[in-house]
Amino acid sequence: xxxxxxxxxxxxxxxxxxxxxAMAKEYGxxxxxxxxxxxxxxxxxxxxxxxxxxxxAHSMPLxxxxxxxxxxxxDYLKQRDPVKGEFKKSNEVTKSIKEYMMPCFVCHVPQLRExxxxxxQELADAVLKExxxxxxxxxxxxxxCHNQVSIxxxxxxxxxxxxxxxxxxxxxxxxxxxxxxxxxxHEMLEDSSFCGQCHQGPNVITSLVLPSSExxxxxxxxxxxxxxxxxxxxxxSCQDCHMRAPNTGHRFPPNYxxxxxxxxxxxxxxxxxxxxxxxxxxxxxxxLISTPMVVIKTKVxxxxxxxxxxxxCPSTKHFLLKVKVTSKEGKELFNETKYYYPQKKRGDAENxxxxxxxxxxxxxxxxxxxxxxxxxxxxxxKLPKDVEDAxxxxxxxLIMEPGVKEAVYELGKFSKFVSIKGRKQ
Numbered sequence: 486x487x488x489x490x491x492x493x494x495x496x497x498x499x500x501x502x503x504x505x506x507a508m509a510k511e512y513g514x515x516x517x518x519x520x521x522x523x524x525x526x527x528x529x530x531x532x533x534x535x536x537x538x539x540x541x542a543h544s545m546p547l548x549x550x551x552x553x554x555x556x557x558x559x560d561y562l563k564q565r566d567p568v569k570g571e572f573k574k575s576n577e578v579t580k581s582i583k584e585y586m587m588p589c590f591v592c593h594v595p596q597l598r599e600x601x602x603x604x605x606q607e608l609a610d611a612v613l614k615e616x617x618x619x620x621x622x623x624x625x626x627x628x629x630c631h632n633q634v635s636i637x638x639x640x641x642x643x644x645x646x647x648x649x650x651x652x653x654x655x656x657x658x659x660x661x662x663x664x665x666x667x668x669x670x671h672e673m674l675e676d677s678s679f680c681g682q683c684h685q686g687p688n689v690i691t692s693l694v695l696p697s698s699e700x701x702x703x704x705x706x707x708x709x710x711x712x713x714x715x716x717x718x719x720x721x722s723c724q725d726c727h728m729r730a731p732n733t734g735h736r737f738p739p740n741y742x743x744x745x746x747x748x749x750x751x752x753x754x755x756x757x758x759x760x761x762x763x764x765x766x767x768x769x770x771x772x773l774i775s776t777p778m779v780v781i782k783t784k785v786x787x788x789x790x791x792x793x794x795x796x797x798c799p800s801t802k803h804f805l806l807k808v809k810v811t812s813k814e815g816k817e818l819f820n821e822t823k824y825y826y827p828q829k830k831r832g833d834a835e836n837x838x839x840x841x842x843x844x845x846x847x848x849x850x851x852x853x854x855x856x857x858x859x860x861x862x863x864x865x866x867k868l869p870k871d872v873e874d875a876x877x878x879x880x881x882x883l884i885m886e887p888g889v890k891e892a893v894y895e896l897g898k899f900s901k902f903v904s905i906k907g908r909k910q
Contacts, residue, residue: 512599521599531627540743545621546623557843558589561589562613565585581605583602592682595625596623632649633645637678649667652670677723681711684723701842701845703797703842704797714792719791723791753788756787760781761782763873763903779819781864784861793855799841806880807882808862809821812876818869829847878899881897
């Protein structure tokens, strides 16, 4: 009976000219997933777009710049250890490795939605064993963005059609491909919410209505754009800045492994201003009190960035503002460091900053650069007796990955000689 039913189904599909793979809800093996989502043939007609995409972080979502994503994913998988794991209770919640992987993996490899348990286990093994031959082939590519996740309002617009690519232009309904033979324009690919499918957090709502039982906080770009940029007069979308601005397109910058390219972008968007003076402060209360001092004012702000920066997972990314004052003889009189970054904590732990996405839940303090806000600092340094001259130095550095030389971006330096004697005649 089962054989007969299978024959009938195959006959109907043949009659309707629907490929078997199009009706499949699930791929049995990781090899099948990789084959179904192989977008290399797109390069034939979209050569420049494809070349740009190959330089994007989207082309290496399971590794990430400096392999930091891979380390985080490995950490997440290891936490399921039934004895030592932080998430050992996950085994009581679900026996499914796919369900366990979903909250942390689904944005880095959206294909997970269509994997069987076997394929999900193969993916987990590839991550733990650092099997780059496999990991390099699982990407956020043309098929993912222009088909699988292209429709976000499914009750209104339905599911993506298995033979259709969705884009921002009307191509007349045809598409020169053996699988995706049709094309359709879909306006949501131009809306910031399209990017917000992954670039938001924390995903606390998933524990209520989506297939995830563990909230994670990775990036919060979309949330910050929606709540801090738009209400204060911003009018640009994610696509305006990351796809339509010069030198963007399908590179979707940033990708911090491309140091020279990103340094140029950062210097255009991150502004650093310093002023310094030395003088003798005097006040009568009622006796005259004289205090020789150096006053330094620093300003750091982001220009045309529509969300908090830095952001992301883990939270080790930060700006480093250093201010130092030395005497004419080279003696250090003052040295202070400020850090700018979103400081996140666990909801059930003591008040200390945590890093990996599987541990972050709430914002404890946000000193990151936020839209339309200047991070102002004032430093007042009292000079020792007999010191009249000093040299002020300040620098701003972006650290994208502590301990990795290529992940350090020097954004500005300041040096000035100051004297309480005033300008020399």
